[in-house]
Amino acid sequence: MKVLKKIPLWLQTGILYGFSWPIFEGVNLSYLAWFAFVPLFIFLEKNKHNFIKSMLCSFSAMVVFEMIAAGWLFNFPVNTVKILLMFLLEDIWFFFPFFLFFFIQKKLTFQKAIWLFPIIWMVWEWVYLDLEFTMGTHISAYSQSSNLWLIQYLDITGMWGVSFWLMLFNVLIFKAYKESNEKIFAEKFLKKVSYICLIMLGIPFIYGIFSFIKYDSIIGKKINVTVIPTHFSDKVLMNAENVYTIIDKTLYKSDSMAFTMSDKGICSDLFVWPESGLTISLQESNIESVLFEAVNDWKSALITGGRNTKDTINIDNQAQYVSGILISHKQNKPIHHYKTILSPGQEAIPYHSLLSKIPGFPIKENDPRFFLKGSESKPLPLITKNNNLFNVGVSLCFEQWYPKHWAKLSENGADFYTHLAAEGWYGNVGFMAFMANVSRMRSIENRKQTARSANVGISCFIDQFGRYQKNNNENTYKPIHTTMTAQQNITFYAKYPNLFPAIGIFMLITLFLKQFINI
Numbered sequence: 001m002k003v004l005k006k007i008p009l010w011l012q013t014g015i016l017y018g019f020s021w022p023i024f025e026g027v028n029l030s031y032l033a034w035f036a037f038v039p040l041f042i043f044l045e046k047n048k049h050n051f052i053k054s055m056l057c058s059f060s061a062m063v064v065f066e067m068i069a070a071g072w073l074f075n076f077p078v079n080t081v082k083i084l085l086m087f088l089l090e091d092i093w094f095f096f097p098f099f100l101f102f103f104i105q106k107k108l109t110f111q112k113a114i115w116l117f118p119i120i121w122m123v124w125e126w127v128y129l130d131l132e133f134t135m136g137t138h139i140s141a142y143s144q145s146s147n148l149w150l151i152q153y154l155d156i157t158g159m160w161g162v163s164f165w166l167m168l169f170n171v172l173i174f175k176a177y178k179e180s181n182e183k184i185f186a187e188k189f190l191k192k193v194s195y196i197c198l199i200m201l202g203i204p205f206i207y208g209i210f211s212f213i214k215y216d217s218i219i220g221k222k223i224n225v226t227v228i229p230t231h232f233s234d235k236v237l238m239n240a241e242n243v244y245t246i247i248d249k250t251l252y253k254s255d256s257m258a259f260t261m262s263d264k265g266i267c268s269d270l271f272v273w274p275e276s277g278l279t280i281s282l283q284e285s286n287i288e289s290v291l292f293e294a295v296n297d298w299k300s301a302l303i304t305g306g307r308n309t310k311d312t313i314n315i316d317n318q319a320q321y322v323s324g325i326l327i328s329h330k331q332n333k334p335i336h337h338y339k340t341i342l343s344p345g346q347e348a349i350p351y352h353s354l355l356s357k358i359p360g361f362p363i364k365e366n367d368p369r370f371f372l373k374g375s376e377s378k379p380l381p382l383i384t385k386n387n388n389l390f391n392v393g394v395s396l397c398f399e400q401w402y403p404k405h406w407a408k409l410s411e412n413g414a415d416f417y418t419h420l421a422a423e424g425w426y427g428n429v430g431f432m433a434f435m436a437n438v439s440r441m442r443s444i445e446n447r448k449q450t451a452r453s454a455n456v457g458i459s460c461f462i463d464q465f466g467r468y469q470k471n472n473n474e475n476t477y478k479p480i481h482t483t484m485t486a487q488q489n490i491t492f493y494a495k496y497p498n499l500f501p502a503i504g505i506f507m508l509i510t511l512f513l514k515q516f517i518n519i
Contacts, residue, residue, distance in 0.1 A: 009043035010057035014064025021069035021138075022146045022434045033143040034200075037170040038177065041114065044098070048110050051102060058098035062091045070138055086345070090135055097124045107515060114174065116511070118167035119504040122160050126501035129402065133350035136401040140166050145437035148466045150201065152208040154444040155491040158403055160500045165200070172196045215447055215464050220486040221415070223390055225451045226261075226268040228254050229459035229477040232276065237422075237455075243280045247287060250277060251294060257479040258298040268300050268481060269384040274455040275305030275322075275397045276422035282306060282325065282334060291327050299385045301328035305396055305420040307371075319372040322347060324394035324420060330383040337394040338374025341402045347371050377408035379415070390486055393417040393448070400438050403445055403497065410446045410494040415486030417443070417450040423457030432457045440466035446494050449484045 007015075013036055020033035040061055047053045066087060097120050104120070105113035121140070129136050141162035144151055151162055173193060180189035230250055236242050254271050261268060282288040295302050306325045324337040342348035348370050349363060356364055363370070379391035393414030399405045400419055409417070419439050423432060436458040443450045443462045449469075450462040460471030461482045470480045 008057070009039040010061040011064060013037055013040035013043075014061040015068070017061075017143070018065040018068025020143045022143075022437055023069060023071075023431060025433050028146045030144050030146055033140070033166055034169045035173045037167070038174045041170070041174045042177070042182075044101075044105075045110050048102075048105060054102055055095075055099060059091060059095040062094040063087075066091055066094070066138065069143075086135065089133065090138070093128050093131075093134055094138070096128075097121045100124070111178070114171055116508070117171060118164045119507055121167045122164040123501050123504045123508065125163050126160055126498075126504075131350075132348075133344050135344070136398075139163060139401075142434070142438060142441070145434065145441055148440070148444075149208050150204045151441065152211040152444060152465065153204055154441060155211070155447055155493050157500045158407075158445055158493045158497055159441060160504075164500070164504070165204070169196070169200050172200070212465065218464065218485050218487060220488065221388055221390065222483050222485060223270065223384065223388070223416070224266070224268045224481065225270045225272065225461070225484050226254075226257055226479055226481045227272045227451050227453045227459045227461070227472075228257070228274075228479050229453060229472050230274055230276070230455045231477045232455055237276055237279060246276075246279060247290075251290070253479060254302075255294065255297075257481070258300065261481065266481075267385060268298070269390075270382060270392070270418075270451075271295075271298070271300060271302045272418050272451050272453040273302065273304035273420065274422055274453045274459075275324075275420040276455045277304035277420070278306035278325070280307075281320075288327075288334065292329075292332075295327055295329045299329055301326060301330070301382055301384075303327075303380070303392065303394060303418050303420070305422065321374060322371050322396060323374075324380070324396050324418075326380045326382060326392070326394075328382060329385075335380050337378070337380055337396070338376070339371070339396045339399060340374045340377055340405055341399045342371055342373045343398050347398075348373060377405045378412050379409055390415045395419040395439075395442070397421050397423075400435075400442060403442060406442045406446055407494040407497040410448060410490050413488075414446075414448065415488065416448050416484050417446075419450055419452045421452065421454035421457050423454050436460060436471075440468075445491065447489055447491050448487050451484065 016032045016036035019029050020031070020036055022028065022030070040058065043057060044054055070087075097117070100120055101113060101117055104116060125139050128134050129139065139159060141159035144162055144166065153161055173196060176189055176192035176196060177184065180186045180192065183189060228250060232246055236246070250273055258268065258271070278287065280287065291302060303324060303326050306323050307320075321336070322339040322342065324339070326335040344350045379393045382390045382392050384390065391413045393406065393409035393416065395406060395417060397420065400421070406417065421435065423435055436452065439450055439452050440462050443464060444466040447464045449464055452458070452460050452462060458471055459480065461469035461480065461484065463469050464487065470482050472478060472480055
């Protein structure tokens with residue numbers, strides 16, 4: 001305790017919250033987030049009249065958190081100054097709820113306003129995720145992504161419910177601390193915390209049991225799917241001379257798997273490559289004919305990521321897209337899903353469509369250094385060897401951070417998901433399990449199975465509870481195969497993805513009208 005007292009309260013929050021994230025493979029410290037913000041709440045109350053001190057220390061806490069939880073971003077092969085700038089911007093967004101809270105507590109008193117903090121936090125994260133210049137990778141709900149038993153209610157509230165739950169947990173412990181004369185070893189405090197844990201953990205646990213009973217036995221069409229993991233470093237991917245080598249190696253691995261299964265009397269209906277499967281456009285090479293020849297040999301289909309794809313409908317549009325490409329032996333042309341969420345600064349300029357209309361803006365909207373984003377979240381139709389129709393939801397790398405894309409795919413009839421990831425940019429660190437956890441959360445939200453194909457990262461099959469069915473253990477990067485079940489159900493969350501934040505906004509507006517305008 002003596003050592004703990006020497007550590008500033010804001011720094012305690014930054015450290016606890018940072019280490020609560022799933023950044024170390026096989027280590028789950030997520031419980032730290034349940035009380036990580038309590039020290040900062042204590043600090044903010046002590047300095048409730050000191051704006052500068054409250055803001056500087058809140059911001060500093062978020063900086064420390066991100067340096068721990070998102071430090072792997074510095075492995076990205078771009079200028080370090082750009083990464084630092086991105087960190088600074090993200091820390092500003094994370095800090096913003098504390099900025100709002102300061103003025104609210106001035107009006108309501110700190111002890112009353114703290115009850116609103118979970119709503120403020122959750123609503124701001126929802127707003128933040130819709131901004132084009134944000135990364136979206138560290139929404140607080142993701143800190144709990146390893147606790148599948150705890151987050152099954154994602155199918156009702158989405159991750160916004162988890163964000164609210166997490167902050168409410170912190171507020172309840174803070175209130176218990178205050179009501180126990182600020183003595184953490186007092187019997188009164190320990191009893192209160194026990195009751196809080198019983199309620200806050202018990203209710204989600206009970207709902208989890210209900211979910212397992214409800215969704216355990218699923219009935220639907222079956223499809224055989226094979227995931228082809230790859231292991232190409234960022235240097236290999238960025239070298240234009242390796243374009244055909246990458247395709248040859250991935251195709252060889254797919255051919256070998258297809259013929260091995262054929263010898264055993266097994267046929268795969270779909271092969272899934274990572275987002276980095278094609279780094280050259282089908283429209284500017286003979287790769288398209290090669291891949292069609294392959295799927296005809298397999299009597300199957302292939303979904304792969306591809307870059308530099310031009311609009312196949314509006315031929316006058318010379319802009320290029322990142323896309324998920326479906327090539328099938330039942331069709332004579334590829335079908336595309338154009339990536340709807342692009343990495344800011346790397347794949348696109350935030351709000352480029354608006355900025356390009358400014359007279360004299362130096363970068364045109366169809367500048368080949370950047371991509372256009374797709375406008376639709378529609379599944380791709382796949383007809384199998386046995387003439388069964390499946391609607392395949394496609395998510396490309398950055399799209400997994402945006403749950404509305406997956407919900408829209410479900411609403412538009414997706415039977416299951418394929419997530420194509422390119423995770424060789426960040427080095428071999430624990431973030432890979434974190435990345436896979438996000439895909440698992442998307443599966444829970446929509447109660448649909450997912451085939452995840454990654455370059456360097458974790459390739460796996462995920463069931464409707466977020467559990468791994470199969471995954472590429474021990475970094476072998478060998479192909480994996482399973483039978484997936486199509487599911488037509490649309491969860492409450494998928495029908496109403498914005499409902500929980502909307503309720504929070506309504507509550508805040510109602511309070512504002514009551515307290516600030518006195519009506």
